[in-house]
Amino acid sequence: MTVDSQGTATAAPVDAPGRAAGKSKTPPPPSGPKEVLQPPRGRRSLPGGLLPYLLVAPALLSMAVLLLYPLIRNVVLSFQQVNKREMITRETVWIGFENYTKLLGDADFWGVVVRSVGFTAANVALIMLLGTLIGLLLNRLGKKMRLVLSLALMFAWAMPIVASVTVFRWLFDEQFGVVNWLMRTLGFAGYEQHNWFETGFSTLVIVMILLVWGSIPFVALNMYAGLTTVGTELYEAARMDGASGWRTFWSVVFPNLKPFFMITTFLEVIWIFKAFAQVYAMNLGGPDRGSETLPVYAYIEGLGQQHYGLAAAISILTILMLIAAMSFYFRLILKQEDES
Amino acid sequence: MSTLTRTPRPAQTLRTKKPLRVGAVAKNVTAIVLALVFVFPVYWMFSSSLKPQSEILTKDPVFLFSPTTENYTTATGVDLFWTYVTNSLLVTVGAVLLALVVALAASFAIARMRFKGRKGLVLTVMMAQMAPWEVMVIAMYMIARDGDMLNSIPLLTLIYFVMVLPFTIWTLRGFIAAVPVELEEAAQIDGCTRGQAFRKVIFPLLAPGLMSTSLFGFITAWNEFAMVLVLNKDKEAQTLTLWLTQFQTAFGSDWGATMAASTLFALPVLIVFVFLQRRAVGGMTAGAVKG
Numbered sequence: 001m002t003v004d005s006q007g008t009a010t011a012a013p014v015d016a017p018g019r020a021a022g023k024s025k026t027p028p029p030p031s032g033p034k035e036v037l038q039p040p041r042g043r044r045s046l047p048g049g050l051l052p053y054l055l056v057a058p059a060l061l062s063m064a065v066l067l068l069y070p071l072i073r074n075v076v077l078s079f080q081q082v083n084k085r086e087m088i089t090r091e092t093v094w095i096g097f098e099n100y101t102k103l104l105g106d107a108d109f110w111g112v113v114v115r116s117v118g119f120t121a122a123n124v125a126l127i128m129l130l131g132t133l134i135g136l137l138l139n140r141l142g143k144k145m146r147l148v149l150s151l152a153l154m155f156a157w158a159m160p161i162v163a164s165v166t167v168f169r170w171l172f173d174e175q176f177g178v179v180n181w182l183m184r185t186l187g188f189a190g191y192e193q194h195n196w197f198e199t200g201f202s203t204l205v206i207v208m209i210l211l212v213w214g215s216i217p218f219v220a221l222n223m224y225a226g227l228t229t230v231g232t233e234l235y236e237a238a239r240m241d242g243a244s245g246w247r248t249f250w251s252v253v254f255p256n257l258k259p260f261f262m263i264t265t266f267l268e269v270i271w272i273f274k275a276f277a278q279v280y281a282m283n284l285g286g287p288d289r290g291s292e293t294l295p296v297y298a299y300i301e302g303l304g305q306q307h308y309g310l311a312a313a314i315s316i317l318t319i320l321m322l323i324a325a326m327s328f329y330f331r332l333i334l335k336q337e338d339e340s
Numbered sequence: 341m342s343t344l345t346r347t348p349r350p351a352q353t354l355r356t357k358k359p360l361r362v363g364a365v366a367k368n369v370t371a372i373v374l375a376l377v378f379v380f381p382v383y384w385m386f387s388s389s390l391k392p393q394s395e396i397l398t399k400d401p402v403f404l405f406s407p408t409t410e411n412y413t414t415a416t417g418v419d420l421f422w423t424y425v426t427n428s429l430l431v432t433v434g435a436v437l438l439a440l441v442v443a444l445a446a447s448f449a450i451a452r453m454r455f456k457g458r459k460g461l462v463l464t465v466m467m468a469q470m471a472p473w474e475v476m477v478i479a480m481y482m483i484a485r486d487g488d489m490l491n492s493i494p495l496l497t498l499i500y501f502v503m504v505l506p507f508t509i510w511t512l513r514g515f516i517a518a519v520p521v522e523l524e525e526a527a528q529i530d531g532c533t534r535g536q537a538f539r540k541v542i543f544p545l546l547a548p549g550l551m552s553t554s555l556f557g558f559i560t561a562w563n564e565f566a567m568v569l570v571l572n573k574d575k576e577a578q579t580l581t582l583w584l585t586q587f588q589t590a591f592g593s594d595w596g597a598t599m600a601a602s603t604l605f606a607l608p609v610l611i612v613f614v615f616l617q618r619r620a621v622g623g624m625t626a627g628a629v630k631g
Contacts, residue, residue: 051449052449052454052455052458053449055446055448055449055453056445056449056450056461058442058445058446059442059445059446059509060461062442062498062502063502063505063506066498066501066502067471069483070476070479070480071476073483074476074478077479077482082482134374137367137371141367141368141371142364146371148371148375149374151375152376152378154613155378155610156379158606158609158613158614159382159609160562160563160581160609161565162563162565162581162584162605163385163584163602163606164381166385166584166585166598166599166602167382167385167599167602168381169588170388170599171384175397175593176396176398176401176593176595178384178401181401217378270470274472274475276475276565277474277563277581281565281585294475295472295474299477299566302477302478302481303477303478303570308478308482311478312478312479315476315478318472318475319472322470322472322475326467326470330467333466
């Protein structure tokens with residue numbers, strides 16, 4: 001803070017041309033004895049104009065080569081027939097929209113779409129609901145308990161995806177898993193050797209538990225951080241007016257944190273919808289391709305079945321759906337940016 | 341809550357005294373149960389990794405045991421273990437360092453200079469940050485295959501570099517913007533060139549920002565799974581993420597060793613995270629809420 005005020009104090013008396021001269025890079029000493037008026041203009045327009053572009057160029061170039069180009073390649077690929085044979089002969093067969101028409105008329109594809117959307121919706125609803133509740137709880141806890149719970153959340157948050165998938169497989173192991181033991185201890189029948197990965201649906205339920213467990217900390221801790229900015233006066237005022245806890249939440253907390261809710265919800269939608277490692281590593285999309293969500297479906301159609309063109313079309317359709325969610329997200333972010 | 345209070349209350353004791361009894365106990369119990377639920381998988385991984393074989397494969401779990409390191413010996417004794425470690429380190433460290441250098445330049449321009457297309461650039465970075473890499477693996481595979489770059493560590497490093505770049509630019513932009521312009525100007529008035537002012541004034545103030553940004557980049561690259569799965573089929577070019585998922589299939593029911601492998605993989609990230617703890621929430625909100 002002291003630095004800040006010092007800075008403003010020294011900066012205040014400086015006039016514009018002096019600043020511009022100081023900024024220019026080429027001449028070593030900024031003091032030109034004679035030509036006080038001329039140089040700033042000339043120097044400013046040349047290096048000053050190019051410099052930002054030079055600084056930005058490496059970043060833009062690398063994103064163009066490794067992000068934009070693969071995206072374009074993905075679009076191009078989706079209009080080609082690239083199967084096992086074409087991969088070996090390396091010939092290019094253009095088939096127009098055939099990959100797309102094939103997919104859109106395919107019941108399997110629509111099945112995966114419905115599954116992915118339902119899976120995302122269930123996940124996000126649970127994450128937002130439980131995350132918010134835990135955030136509210138954090139806000140009400142004493143110092144020590146809050147630290148304990150935050151630390152526990154941190155651990156879950158920090159767990160690398162692949163490691164947590166492995167651990168969840170072990171927790172839900174058919175023979176020696178601790179979850180089967182827990183179910184037995186709680187008195188449920190039929191958990192002697194229950195196979196939690198028996199169907200695609202049950203596999204996805206386990207993936208969902210994993211995702212919810214891993215995603216709640218982000219929502220809860222940020223929710224708590226947001227709540228601390230609401231200010232205790234508001235709560236107190238609401239309480240004095242006799243508002244119940246529920247009422248306080250809807251009329252004081254929620255309106256204040258609405259942007260946070262919206263942005264977090266869309267972020268979670270995007271993250272869950274494109275989740276690959278969790279779904280794939282849990283059971284390789286099985287059993288019987290029953291736990292494939294769109295990203296996994298694209299991967300297996302492509303590298304598993306060697307229908308690369310078709311897989312590229314699946315990716316493009318997935319990306320289009322993601323873009324729909326993202327456009328909402330960006331609108332919210334930009335609005336936020338304008339307001340602040 | 342306040343309905344529970346019986347005594348006529350002076351405004352201050354209203355919340356602090358009475359409701360503590362019932363409310364606070366319920367709250368604290370809930371908090372403890374939740375804490376246990378969230379920590380349990382991590383705890384179970386760690387404790388399983390220290391159990392002797394005979395106490396892992398039991399119907400009823402053993403909670404008290406004499407710890408052993410045999411599982412770690414098994415896990416690290418796997419063929420090519422050190423190759424995977426080296427590959428993981430090469431790829432992550434390379435990607436993060438590259439990203440820092442490139443992002444520092446770009447974020448300085450974004451934070452401190454006015455130029456045509458600046459707003460468009462900011463938007464591009466924001467969109468790139470949301471890039472669905474997991475869905476682009478097929479195209480990436482085709483590109484790598486055509487360029488004869490499958491199983492290449494440098495290519496993987498470059499891909500991870502671009503993966504962490506937008507985030508790095510975005511957070512560094514915030515850190516640079518937080519350094520008062522006046523400091524830089526003061527240095528320039530005292531005779532520094534713009535480059536010197538950056539090196540001597542801004543850069544030292546950025547150190548903590550650089551540190552936490554690079555650690556977040558490290559976590560992203562360390563955890564990456566989809567790209568390396570698709571591009572590097574050759575064992576010699578794989579990273580620890582793939583090693584861990586294959587460990588499970590390769591070792592079947594040797595859960596002790598698998599958990600030891602998980603622990604080894606998770607440990608660096610957990611440590612880094614504890615270190616970042618404070619910044620994590622604030623930093624992520626800054627990323628999420630402010631863009």
